[in-house]
Amino acid sequence: MDFRGIYDRLRAMKAPGMTGCDEPREKNPEDKKDKGRFGDPYVLVEPALLPAFLDAVRMDAHLAFEMCIDLTASDPSTDDENLWVIVQLLSLTHKHRLSIKCLLPKANPVMPTSVPVHRTCQWHERECAEMYGITFEGHPDPRNILLPDDWVGSPLRKDYEFPEEYHGISCK
Amino acid sequence: MTQTQEHSPTISQSEGRTLESGEREYMLDVRTTDLEVNMGPQHPATHGVMRILVRADGELTTGAQPHLGYLHRCAEKIGENVEWLQYLPYTDRYDYLAAMNNNLSYSLAVERLMGIEIPRRAMMIRTICAELNRIGSHLIAFGTYGLDIGAFTPFLYMFREREWMMALFEKICGARLTYSYIRIGGVFNDAPPGWLSEVERFCDTFDEKWQEYVDLLMVNHIFVKRTADIGVIPKEMAIDFGLTGPMLRGSGIDWDLRRDMPYELYDEIWKSGCFEIPLGTGERGTLGDCWDRVYVRVMEMRESIKIVRWCLANIEPGPVIADIPKTLKIPPGECYVGIENPRGELGHYVVSDGGKVATRVRVRAPSFVNLAVLEAIMPGTLLADAIAIIGSTDIVIGETDR
Numbered sequence: 001m002d003f004r005g006i007y008d009r010l011r012a013m014k015a016p017g018m019t020g021c022d023e024p025r026e027k028n029p030e031d032k033k034d035k036g037r038f039g040d041p042y043v044l045v046e047p048a049l050l051p052a053f054l055d056a057v058r059m060d061a062h063l064a065f066e067m068c069i070d071l072t073a074s075d076p077s078t079d080d081e082n083l084w085v086i087v088q089l090l091s092l093t094h095k096h097r098l099s100i101k102c103l104l105p106k107a108n109p110v111m112p113t114s115v116p117v118h119r120t121c122q123w124h125e126r127e128c129a130e131m132y133g134i135t136f137e138g139h140p141d142p143r144n145i146l147l148p149d150d151w152v153g154s155p156l157r158k159d160y161e162f163p164e165e166y167h168g169i170s171c172k
Numbered sequence: 173m174t175q176t177q178e179h180s181p182t183i184s185q186s187e188g189r190t191l192e193s194g195e196r197e198y199m200l201d202v203r204t205t206d207l208e209v210n211m212g213p214q215h216p217a218t219h220g221v222m223r224i225l226v227r228a229d230g231e232l233t234t235g236a237q238p239h240l241g242y243l244h245r246c247a248e249k250i251g252e253n254v255e256w257l258q259y260l261p262y263t264d265r266y267d268y269l270a271a272m273n274n275n276l277s278y279s280l281a282v283e284r285l286m287g288i289e290i291p292r293r294a295m296m297i298r299t300i301c302a303e304l305n306r307i308g309s310h311l312i313a314f315g316t317y318g319l320d321i322g323a324f325t326p327f328l329y330m331f332r333e334r335e336w337m338m339a340l341f342e343k344i345c346g347a348r349l350t351y352s353y354i355r356i357g358g359v360f361n362d363a364p365p366g367w368l369s370e371v372e373r374f375c376d377t378f379d380e381k382w383q384e385y386v387d388l389l390m391v392n393h394i395f396v397k398r399t400a401d402i403g404v405i406p407k408e409m410a411i412d413f414g415l416t417g418p419m420l421r422g423s424g425i426d427w428d429l430r431r432d433m434p435y436e437l438y439d440e441i442w443k444s445g446c447f448e449i450p451l452g453t454g455e456r457g458t459l460g461d462c463w464d465r466v467y468v469r470v471m472e473m474r475e476s477i478k479i480v481r482w483c484l485a486n487i488e489p490g491p492v493i494a495d496i497p498k499t500l501k502i503p504p505g506e507c508y509v510g511i512e513n514p515r516g517e518l519g520h521y522v523v524s525d526g527g528k529v530a531t532r533v534r535v536r537a538p539s540f541v542n543l544a545v546l547e548a549i550m551p552g553t554l555l556a557d558a559i560a561i562i563g564s565t566d567i568v569i570g571e572t573d574r
Contacts, residue, residue, distance in 0.1 A: 120414030
């Protein structure tokens with residue numbers, strides 16, 4: 001199924017937490033500031049309902065997104081008040097993909113864990129938590145994964161300041 | 173002590189009894205205190221710097237917890253601080269055994285945002301290089317796996333063929349391990365004169381050698397005893413953990429991105445019917461055991477040779493790189509591109525705000541995802557099989573830690 005078909009099906013089944021979608025478009029020749037938007041389309045989902053959404057699209061026979069390929073986050077810019085949490089789903093049955101984006105306020109980056117739905121999210125969420133300072137409520141093992149346990153700050157945030165030293169090692 | 177085992181029939185079937193629920197129950201006569209064994213950070217079988225905290229009760233493993241990050245080099249942060257083209261050499265460094273494939277994945281992601289056409293000859297050379305690199309990577313995976321469980325000689329045999337493969341790459345791009353040859357827009361330069369015919373000679377020789385490996389190691393009685401029925405990953409578990417590549421196909425799931433979501437020329441190659449997708453069959457033990465995963469890798473090498481031959485037969489002269497500026501400005505947007513790497517799906521999720529530098533470069537590393545399954549399959553196996561199981565996941569630490 002192409003993205004339009006998937007999106008229509010998601011609306012028909014009233015997928016929990018879905019708020020809309022974003023599709024690529026050419027740039028508007030009359031508006032000089034407009035640069036257009038390229039790449040992949042994605043659907044927007046409420047962060048609090050992401051696990052329910054993942055479960056619903058996995059169970060639906062027309063969509064059958066049984067595999068979660070990736071769960072990651074992104075910090076678009078220092079001015080933006082939201083973080084993005086991006087999930088890539090894959091259907092082995094129907095051979096299609098879906099990108100999901102959740103907007104998570106930087107002021108309170110808390111969302112429920114998706115581990116009960118896809119166990120692969122366990123490590124992805126640990127990585128997001130240490131790199132972006134997101135709290136995944138109910139995560140079975142919320143330790144750092146790539147960074148040392150005593151690392152301060154969220155390195156992939158755009159406003160991250162590099163430390164000057166770490167345990168006596170100069171980082172300059 | 174009573175220990176219930178679901179997936180790992182490592183103890184002979186004559187011991188224990190089957191419960192009404194269908195699970196097997198084993199009685200162990202000696203109970204010992206739980207012992208925590210640190211495997212690593214420096215251990216030859218982890219192929220890099222990784223620590224696995226193994227909890228053991230006598231000879232049985234009761235838990236395994238991988239600790240990563242010793243080789244974390246902030247690849248994703250670097251991606252947000254250098255220009256699009258400058259990031260390409262960093263992609264070589266995650267899975268250094270399959271650097272061509274890494275270059276390809278990143279280039280495809282950026283090309284998709286740019287919406288440019290790649291010359292056909294460039295795609296052919298890219299496919300040849302990616303498949304040759306897959307062979308080299310599987311040779312290491314297979315050879316070092318033999319090494320891990322005690323077979324030293326096959327490892328040396330496999331390095332002999334890999335040496336030739338690396339010499340071929342040295343001729344085309346000057347580097348033996350970190351190529352940066354596949355660029356955004358095509359490839360760096362055209363193949364030197366005589367290179368393609370040498371690749372053909374390599375293919376001819378490799379076909380003979382391949383049979384040698386199978387006879388020497390794959391069907392070797394000791395090898396089969398060490399790997400069959402060990403570390404079984406059932407289908408549902410494979411999907412739940414998001415496994416890809418030979419790990420997924422070893423469990424009998426028919427999925428290969430080269431056929432099911434083709435990129436570049438793979439659609440055409442698949443339709444020409446020249447290659448197949450090998451799957452785990454469980455012919456020596458249980459479906460999804462260590463032997464099946466290795467079997468898939470070994471069979472894939474021969475399929476890669478077929479793909480290379482198809483490209484050699486169909487390659488035509490032409491340009492090898494599209495016309496792109498020195499300093500790239502990528503149109504705003506985001507996309508995810510995943511390709512079939514030797515270890516599974518290597519994905520790049522890239523976000524651009526229209527400038528010279530990426531807003532986000534996310535690497536979906538197959539080794540990282542595949543390693544997570546250890547926590548689930550290790551409990552209940554014998555301690556002596558730990559190395560066999562870790563080796564069969566075929567991880568590259570450069571990729572798990574990025």
